Amino acid sequence: MVVVETVQEAAPETEKKWDFASDKTFKKRLIRKGKGLFCPRDGSVCQFLITPLPPTSAETLTSRSLRLGHTLEGLKEIIIGEHDAELDHMLDKIIEHMKAEEVAEFKFNINAVEHTSLNTEVGSKAKESVLIAIRIELLSFVEVPELWELNSAQLVDGGRHHKEEGVKWFKNGNHVYALRRFMKAIRFLIVVDKEILENLAKENEEAAELLKEYRFLMANVYVNISAVQLKSNNYNAVIDNCGRALALEPSNVKAFYRRGLAHASLGNSSSAKADFLSALKLSPNDKDIRKELEKYGIGSKEPLKEMKTE
Structure with a gap:
C-alpha cells in the first residue's frame, strides 16, 4: 500500500489567521516565523x-510616540x-511577543486622547479610541537577564532609575506615566531578598549601605x-x-x-489628627502640616506642647 502525503502550501497572506494576545489588548497575524527560543x-x-x-x-504613529521620531523610514532601535x-507602551508589549527575524502584523486600539490624569473623563473623547494597524519586522535584540537573575545592587539600581523617571513625569503633571514608572520600580525592588541582605548587612558595611x-x-x-x-481620590489605597x-521608614x-x-x-478625624501630629513631630516648621492641624482646633504652639509630653 502506498501512502501519499499531501503537502499543504502556506495560506496566502490575506488568509492568515489573526490571533488575540492572552490579555486581548492586540491582535497578531504572523507573516514569517522568527528564530530562537527567547523573546x-x-x-x-x-x-x-x-x-x-x-x-x-x-x-x-510618529505624533503619538515619544520614541519613533519624525519619520518611520529606516531602522529603529529601542x-x-x-x-x-x-x-x-503597546509597542513594548507587542515586541515582547516576537522572536528575532520574525515578521508580523498587529491591530490594536489606543485612546483618542492621551490621558495624563487617572481621572479618565477628559472631555467627550475620553472613551473614544483610535485603531492602529502596523507591520513589524524584529531584526535583532539583545537578551537581558530576568529580574530574579539580578543581584540586589542591580535591582536597587533599576528601582532607582524608574522611580526617578516617575518623579519627572509627576512634576510635569503626567500622573499616568508617573504611576507606570513607580510600578516598574516596585517590580524591581520586590525581588530583592531582604532577609539575605539583612544578614549580609550585619557583617558587611557595603551591604549595610x-x-x-x-x-x-x-x-x-x-x-x-x-x-x-x-490626585485620583483613591484614599484607601x-x-x-x-x-x-512607614513599615520600612518610620520617620x-x-x-x-x-x-x-x-x-x-x-x-476619619482621629486618625487624620494623629498622623498630622506625627508628621509635625518630625517636621515642626512645616506650614502645610500646621494648616491641616488648625482644622482640628490645634494652634501653632499647641502641637509642640502635646508632643513633648508623649
Whole structure:
C-alpha cells in the first residue's frame, strides 16, 4: 500500500489567521516565523522596522510616540520599557511577543486622547479610541537577564532609575506615566531578598549601605504612588501604601502627612489628627502640616506642647 502525503502550501497572506494576545489588548497575524527560543523583555535593546498599514498613517504613529521620531523610514532601535506614551507602551508589549527575524502584523486600539490624569473623563473623547494597524519586522535584540537573575545592587539600581523617571513625569503633571514608572520600580525592588541582605548587612558595611538605600527607596516609591492616588481620590489605597512606607521608614514625614490627608477625606478625624501630629513631630516648621492641624482646633504652639509630653 502506498501512502501519499499531501503537502499543504502556506495560506496566502490575506488568509492568515489573526490571533488575540492572552490579555486581548492586540491582535497578531504572523507573516514569517522568527528564530530562537527567547523573546525580548524589559531592558532589551531591539532593532526593528515598522510600517503603518491602512487605516493608520505614518503621521499618526510618529505624533503619538515619544520614541519613533519624525519619520518611520529606516531602522529603529529601542530599549523595552524606556518610553511611556500609550503607543510606545503597546509597542513594548507587542515586541515582547516576537522572536528575532520574525515578521508580523498587529491591530490594536489606543485612546483618542492621551490621558495624563487617572481621572479618565477628559472631555467627550475620553472613551473614544483610535485603531492602529502596523507591520513589524524584529531584526535583532539583545537578551537581558530576568529580574530574579539580578543581584540586589542591580535591582536597587533599576528601582532607582524608574522611580526617578516617575518623579519627572509627576512634576510635569503626567500622573499616568508617573504611576507606570513607580510600578516598574516596585517590580524591581520586590525581588530583592531582604532577609539575605539583612544578614549580609550585619557583617558587611557595603551591604549595610545597600540595605539602607533599599529601605529608603522602597518607602519613597510607596509614598510617590500615594501622591498619584491622592490626585485620583483613591484614599484607601493611599492609606495602604503610606502604611507600607512607614513599615520600612518610620520617620517618613510625607507618609504621615499624605495618610493624614486620606483619613481626613474619608472622615476619619482621629486618625487624620494623629498622623498630622506625627508628621509635625518630625517636621515642626512645616506650614502645610500646621494648616491641616488648625482644622482640628490645634494652634501653632499647641502641637509642640502635646508632643513633648508623649
